[in-house]
């Protein structure tokens with residue numbers, strides 16, 4: 001049996017048609033789920049008793065449990081226990097522009113980036129659509145608040161779980177659903193070229209962020225194995241095509257790792273690599289983790305990297321650091337919890 005929160009509006013319409021009902025039932029049910037946030041089929045007051053009985057037979061409506069919650073300055077971190085006792089995390093960050101939720105898309109990740117906890121642990125499985133939706137619903141309920149932005153930057157590679165992630169975005173985006181504007185949603189990818197191509201054809205207004213983290217194949221190969229499959233000479237032209245097709249500004253994420261990718265030469269190489277693209281660089285201070293040896297760049301090197309990019313007319317920001325006190329980097333809380 002499938003969980004009701006895994007259905008897009010369109011697939012729920014198909015369901016109702018398949019049981020001989022009118023498809024507008026789907027809109028009613030969506031409003032109960034996502035506007036009024038009921039937690040049982042019986043509360044859907046304008047739906048006929050027989051239809052409710054039918055739905056109860058066909059759908060589950062259960063929630064992952066909150067296993068742990070940590071609160072820091074402007075940050076809330078949640079760990080969820082899934083049906084099969086796997087764990088994923090989600091982090092809510094309070095920015096001046098809104099409340100941004102970082103969701104997980106997989107249990108672990110097969111991309112194997114050397115600096116990343118989720119990569120160290122490998123992929124166990126994809127998250128189902130409902131498991132992504134319910135991270136948001138549970139946290140909104142727990143904090144009695146509304147989330148304004150969603151970033152797919154938790155555990156997992158979103159483009160390695162393409163279909164479920166697209167359905168998740170669909171439900172987030174639907175007016176009758178969670179009604180979050182596409183421009184308030186950001187997908188972050190390590191650079192799976194064929195999926196970026198597929199994604200650009202959907203013409204969604206969703207933001208795309210690329211985890212670049214290095215200006216040359218030589219360095220990128222060392223820290224991101226995906227670069228051997230899709231090296232820079234394939235990735236960069238694809239991204240240029242993306243910008244041209246969608247007319248949207250791209251984000252490059254760049255973690256600064258001490259002595260690895262934070263030299264002045266790296267900054268200059270990066271500037272040349274992305275020159276002229278409608279893109280900006282988000283420099284990320286590395287969140288050190290207990291199980292991995294990389295160190296965060298020294299403050300003066302972060303500043304030098306930033307100024308060098310500026311000098312070369314690259315738009316650049318340094319990401320505000322959130323919640324190192326709550327193990328906020330991707331996968332850290334899960335690791336601590338499971339290995340404790």
Ligand code: SAH
Pocket residue numbers: 109115116117152153154155156157158188189190210211253255284285286287288289329330
């Ligand atoms: N798999 C996708 C999305 C999840 S990772 C991707 O790689 O883009 C989200 C971001 O967090 C990526 O840019 C990733 O490189 C970064 N990240 C991973 N571990 C980190 C750490 N310890 N400190 C800071 N950023 C980290």
Ligand code: SF4
Pocket residue numbers: 109110111112113116117118119120154155156157189190211330
């Ligand atoms: Fe996977 Fe992203 Fe971590 Fe790389 S950085 S291992 S792609 S979650």
